[in-house]
Amino acid sequence: MPRLYLIRHGEPAATWGAHPDPGLSALGHAQAEAVAARLAQTGARNLISSPLARCQETAGPSAGRLAQAPLIERRVAEIHVAAGVEDMRSWLTQVMSGTWRDAIIDPVLRDWRHQIGQALLALQEDTLVFSHFVAINAAVGLATQSDRVTVFKPGHASVTILSHDGQGLRLETLGDEAAIVLT
Template structure:
């Protein structure tokens, strides 16, 4: 059995013009606190692999623990945030996401279906992917996004609702991978105060 931990990025700077915003000052603080917490759970990073969405907010959330453990941060392109439908501008994306949360996974565009299927394939193939980490790997930490986490949970539950839960910044959702089967071990902490999804 392989443990996969989906970690949502820290608070990101919201922007109607920047398609790849980094973390806010609070987000950087959250990432530092996360690193301390992860080092307690996995002392020295023994047996742990680090992977991240290519987006700055995810990578910046992972960088403190990568630095602490002196481990490579491997890019996993498949866990990037959901693509907007054609015709939805960057300035309109926030409103589209908020409305989308109340819809259904069956309503995805062809590109979005490919995105979701790619996430699941990537997670199921983690054990067989070449790694830059030395020694055996028992746990993979995947730094990613709100919609990625919800897409995975919906797939495992076979539930068509978009919003399965509202993972807070730097929350950790734990899965197990055993013989190509993903299972939910524990959902991450939820954020109950409303906020715009980035």
């Protein structure tokens, strides 16, 4: 059974919604180095990353240790903001406090959650997966059969471990948690 190490990106240089694709802050770069040292102990030889800069920069030190670039996987990217949303923070706060069945969750987001699960189930070897808060929660929700959007609060550079048997995801270990800050 492959083990999947879901790593939330390090601290970004800008808050959510303030910049379309921020990289990492100085602390975020330090977190990426620290998590790379920790991940080296796993033996995982493959890595994938969200296409967003903060995930790719978090993956950088691990990629360097493995002497390979991460495969970019759009299905583990950040949550898609619904069309026509003007107040992104209010929208995200409402989404995160609800369930995947709520009216605010449109079919595109439900499909996005499904695609995250499909992307992870397609991985046949132990893999490092650099992703985002809501995407990691979507995967954990699928593994635990929870319909809540926020199952837990993964901190920056936290590592959540899942496995799978080809049919369904299984939760091995939740990553370290932190407070949610959208400001």
